[in-house]
Amino acid sequence: xxxxxxxxxxxxxxxxxxxxxxxVLTAWRAELPSEPVVQRHLGAEPLPADAWxxxxxxxxxxxxxxxxxxxxxxxxxxxxxxxxxxxxHVVIAAPLYNFGVSQHVKIWIDLAIAGGxxxxxxxxxxxxxxLTTRGGxxxxxxxxxxxxxxxxxxxxxxxxxxxxxxxxxxxxFTLVGVNPALDAFTDxxxxxxxxxxxxxxxxxxxxxxx
Numbered sequence: 001x002x003x004x005x006x007x008x009x010x011x012x013x014x015x016x017x018x019x020x021x022x023x024v025l026t027a028w029r030a031e032l033p034s035e036p037v038v039q040r041h042l043g044a045e046p047l048p049a050d051a052w053x054x055x056x057x058x059x060x061x062x063x064x065x066x067x068x069x070x071x072x073x074x075x076x077x078x079x080x081x082x083x084x085x086x087x088x089h090v091v092i093a094a095p096l097y098n099f100g101v102s103q104h105v106k107i108w109i110d111l112a113i114a115g116g117x118x119x120x121x122x123x124x125x126x127x128x129x130x131l132t133t134r135g136g137x138x139x140x141x142x143x144x145x146x147x148x149x150x151x152x153x154x155x156x157x158x159x160x161x162x163x164x165x166x167x168x169x170x171x172x173f174t175l176v177g178v179n180p181a182l183d184a185f186t187d188x189x190x191x192x193x194x195x196x197x198x199x200x201x202x203x204x205x206x207x208x209x210x
Contacts, residue, residue, distance in 0.1 A: 001035040003028060003207075004087035008042040008094050008105045015043075016174040017093035020131040020200045024091050024169075027204025038083065042104035049103070051076055052110040059114075077115030084112060084122040089207050090164070092154075095174075096134040100149045109157055121163030127210045128164035129203045130154055135175035136182070167203050171196035 005025060009015035025037065051073045058070035066074070084090070094105050101109075116122050138148040151170070159166040176182045176189035 001032055001088045002086060003032075003035065003037045003089040003091065004083060005037060005039045006042065006090070006092045006094075006108070007039070007044075008092075008102055008108075010043045010097075010102070010104075011095075012044070015093075015095070016133040016171060017095040017131050020133065020169060020171065020196060021091050021093040023197060023200040024129050024131070024204035024207065027201045028089070028091075028208045031205060031208035038087065040083070042108050043102070046104050047076070047080075047107045047111060048073070049107060052107060052114060055111065055114045074115075077111040079115070080108065080112040081115035081120070081122055084116075084162070087123075088126065089210065090123060090126060090128040091131070091207070092128065092158070093131045093133075094150065094154060096132065096138075096148055096150045099147050101153060105154075113161070121161070123158065124163035126164055127207055128158055128166050129200075129207055130158060130166060130168045131200065132168065132170050133174050134170070134172045135179070137172045137185070137188075139172070167206070169196055169199045169203055 003025070005021060007015070007018050007021060009017050054069055054073035055077045058066050058074050061070060094101060112122060132151050132154070134148060136144060138144050138146075151168070155166065155168070158164045172192050173182065173185055173189035176185050182189070
C-alpha cells in the first residue's frame with residue numbers, strides 16, 4: 001500500500017500546507033506503519049520549467065529524430081505519470097499563490113498528463129487528499145470572494161480528469177500573525193487552523209482505512 005506525498009510550498013519549515021500534509025501522514029502511518037511512502041517536493045526540487053514544452057515538441061518529432069533534451073523530457077513526463085499510477089493513496093499539499101496554483105504544481109500536472117496515455121485517468125478510483133492553504137480569506141461575503149482560482153482547478157484535474165476520489169481540506173488566514181494588517185482576525189484564524197488540523201487528521205485515518 002504505497003502513499004505518494006506531493007508538497008509544493010516555497011516556504012520550507014514555515015509551510016502551512018506541508019504542516020497539514022504531515023498531520024495526514026502521521027495519522028496514516030499510525031494505521032499503516034510499515035507501508036512505503038514516496039515523497040516529491042515540487043517547491044524544494046522544482047521540475048524543469050521548459051520540460052513540458054520540450055515534451056510537446058517531441059510529440060511532433062519522429063522518435064528516432066528526437067534530441068537528447070526531448071528524450072529526457074519525455075522520460076521525465078512518463079516517470080511522473082507512472083508515479084501516480086503506482087500510488088495507492090495520494091496526499092497533495094498545494095498552497096494558493098497569487099490567486100492560483102504555483103508554477104511548480106502546474107508544470108507537474110502538465111508533465112504528468114503528457115506522460116500518460118491520451119485521456120488516461122491516472123488516479124482512477126484512488127483516494128486522494130488535497131490540502132489547500134490561503135494567506136487571506138476568500139469565502140462568501142469576503143472582499144476577495146471568487147479570487148481563489150486554484151482549488152476548483154485542482155478539483156477538476158484530480159477528480160474529473162484523473163478520476164480520484166477526492167477529499168479536500170482547506171485552511172485560510174495563514175498570514176495572520178505574519179502580516180500585521182490581519183491582526184484583527186487572530187481568533188478567526190486560530191479557529192480555522194484548529195478545524196483544518198482536525199480535518200487533516202481525520203482525512204489521514206480515513207485514507208488508511210481505504
